[in-house]
Amino acid sequence: MLTEAHTILPAADLGRFRGFYHDTLGLDPSEEHDGMLVYDNGRSAFEVYETENVGSAKNTQMVWMTDDLDGEMARLRSAGVVFEEFEIPGMRTENGVVETEDMRSAWFRDSEGNILCITERR
Secondary structure, X not given: OOOOOOEEEEEOOHHHHHHHHHHOOOOOOOEEEOOEEEEEOOOOEEEXXXXXXXXXXXXXXXXXXXXXXXXXXXXXHHOOOXXXXXXXXXXXXXXXXXXXXXXXXXXXXXXXXXXXXXXEEO
């Protein structure tokens, strides 16, 4: 039986990654191993490993849930985050946000080019 899942992200430079996640997202690793960082706040967890295979994914790699998408976007924009604008069949951003009947979402890239999303359920 599958009971738990977590994300693993690539980083070309763990120091740069750590700086972005600390300075921009307010997150610090809970563990550090040779070539790997672990982020675990008790509600969600993800790992980061150092590799040259960075920025090649063209899909969402991690999603965070929020109760205040507009507030979170304002906070992140003030820290220098640029939200993605795109139009694909069935989805089009307006001011960085896709709205559906059930949720609102926005995508941005981290320091390593990983595509991240924040989502608010309605």
